[in-house]
Amino acid sequence: MPMNIRCPGCDSALMLPEQAVGRHARCNHCHTEFIVPDPQEDAFSSWIEEGVEEELDQRHHDIEQKLDDIVDRTREQRERELSRRRRAAERRAARETASKDDAALTDDDLRAIEKFGSPEKLQEKDSSPAPATNLRPPPPPEPETVAKPARRKPAPVRPGRAAAPAAETVHVRRHDVEIDPQQLRLYVLDCSADGVRLGFDSRWLAHLGFRASMPYRCAVSGSVDVGELLVRGLRFTAPPTGGASAPHVTHHDLHLRPDQSLRDLVRTMEPLRGVPEPFHWPLPYFISTQHSHESVVCVTTPHGQDAATCEIVIPDGQCALEWLGRVNGVCGDDYEQLRRDLYATKSSAWAHLDDRTRGRISAWCAIRPRERFDYYIEDCDLGHHDAGLAGIVGTDQRIVFHKYHHEGSLERTDEGKFHLRHDQQFVAITLDTPDHRTRIGRFREAEIDPLLEQIEGTEPWEVEES
Numbered sequence: 001m002p003m004n005i006r007c008p009g010c011d012s013a014l015m016l017p018e019q020a021v022g023r024h025a026r027c028n029h030c031h032t033e034f035i036v037p038d039p040q041e042d043a044f045s046s047w048i049e050e051g052v053e054e055e056l057d058q059r060h061h062d063i064e065q066k067l068d069d070i071v072d073r074t075r076e077q078r079e080r081e082l083s084r085r086r087r088a089a090e091r092r093a094a095r096e097t098a099s100k101d102d103a104a105l106t107d108d109d110l111r112a113i114e115k116f117g118s119p120e121k122l123q124e125k126d127s128s129p130a131p132a133t134n135l136r137p138p139p140p141p142e143p144e145t146v147a148k149p150a151r152r153k154p155a156p157v158r159p160g161r162a163a164a165p166a167a168e169t170v171h172v173r174r175h176d177v178e179i180d181p182q183q184l185r186l187y188v189l190d191c192s193a194d195g196v197r198l199g200f201d202s203r204w205l206a207h208l209g210f211r212a213s214m215p216y217r218c219a220v221s222g223s224v225d226v227g228e229l230l231v232r233g234l235r236f237t238a239p240p241t242g243g244a245s246a247p248h249v250t251h252h253d254l255h256l257r258p259d260q261s262l263r264d265l266v267r268t269m270e271p272l273r274g275v276p277e278p279f280h281w282p283l284p285y286f287i288s289t290q291h292s293h294e295s296v297v298c299v300t301t302p303h304g305q306d307a308a309t310c311e312i313v314i315p316d317g318q319c320a321l322e323w324l325g326r327v328n329g330v331c332g333d334d335y336e337q338l339r340r341d342l343y344a345t346k347s348s349a350w351a352h353l354d355d356r357t358r359g360r361i362s363a364w365c366a367i368r369p370r371e372r373f374d375y376y377i378e379d380c381d382l383g384h385h386d387a388g389l390a391g392i393v394g395t396d397q398r399i400v401f402h403k404y405h406h407e408g409s410l411e412r413t414d415e416g417k418f419h420l421r422h423d424q425q426f427v428a429i430t431l432d433t434p435d436h437r438t439r440i441g442r443f444r445e446a447e448i449d450p451l452l453e454q455i456e457g458t459e460p461w462e463v464e465e466s
Helices: 042-103 107-116 119-124 202-206 262-268 317-328 333-345 348-352 355-364 449-456
Strands: 002-006 013-017 024-026 033-035 187-192 195-201 229-234 283-288 297-302 308-314 373-378 391-395 398-403 406-411 416-423 426-432 437-444 461-465
Touching: 042 449, 187 333, 195 202, 195 317, 202 308, 262 283, 308 317, 317 333, 348 373, 373 449, 391 437, 391 449, 398 437, 406 437, 449 461
Parallel strands: 416 461
Antiparallel strands: 002 013, 024 033, 187 195, 195 308, 229 283, 297 308, 373 391, 391 398, 398 406, 416 426, 426 437
16 A cells, blocks of 8 residues: 655655555655655654644635635725715715705896896996996897807617617728638638637638647637537538528537547548538537537638638637637737737626626627627616626627617717616616617616716716706
């Protein structure tokens, strides 16, 4: 039976058989020679005690670290709550001051202002007294024709799906990429919070190394647990004449043995029967068992003569980035650009949401290319189990709101006025645009700080509280 002892020279853990007791031994690390003690000796007992003490010290250190983290998080939450209450108190004080100023004016003052104008305007007039018979209100001034700068009319917020991406949005479009069939490389066609769209020439499907270049990572969730990864073949279809092929998915899963590499598995894959070349070669990728019900969608579009472009939408950005680095290399501009785009689109706020909530939000709020998700505020009329079905989504370009059959969005360049009606710990929010008024929803007062900060930082937007 093997036993664990420690080297008296470097204190390294060594594993020796029981037959080695009383014999000379040499440490593999410091090459110190010593006599293996008997388990009943004091030296052996002291080694056990030292190991137990080290384990206890490590556990105490971990517990203290966790307690410090809890204290820090509690302090941050308390500071955020105090800051929110301070801002709310300042807004209430400003409203009370304005109401007191209005109440200080008597009826005579209001009639005088309505008849002669404000006191500031009266001071600007000639101070010489005039007879009482000549006290008449001055005639209204002639309207001056002043040329006003042209202003773009804001887009109306109508019920229905969220607004489509604006034309000035900067992103890579399909027709902007020229695919070179002579170079074995991937091309980034699109990047958003929903995934990365990559394209390549279809003739490279016949290349064994290219088919075995997928990283060992789930293409949907990004999981790297080898025990949960399955291999699934992605099958492309030949595009019809004058159009693109329909999106195609497949659910034929394989298990990769521990002693088998992806290249070995690709060598054993037989070409598909009845499928023209090179589309008869499947492209394997990895999917975790928890996301086995989902699939990577592929589309084939024709380009040039006797050529086609294969497009893949990979939901996990890190998987797409690793695949791009395996094929194109990590020193190119396309790798650095995709890394920056993923950092901008995949914010920590989006990552903190669970998969079910993200899927529900994606149904009514499609994140644009190069658009960063900032926050999501849940509508309090729905329970927590319905998170993602209604609420407000804020990005660096706009806000999108949805509740039942009411839906809309407001760009940061458009005019809008938010009306906040407080009711104890809840707030009902309504949006006024130059076209009409839209009721956004009802939210908890403690959760609308991200929206208020975005309104304060956007010039065309205003807020009114009651």
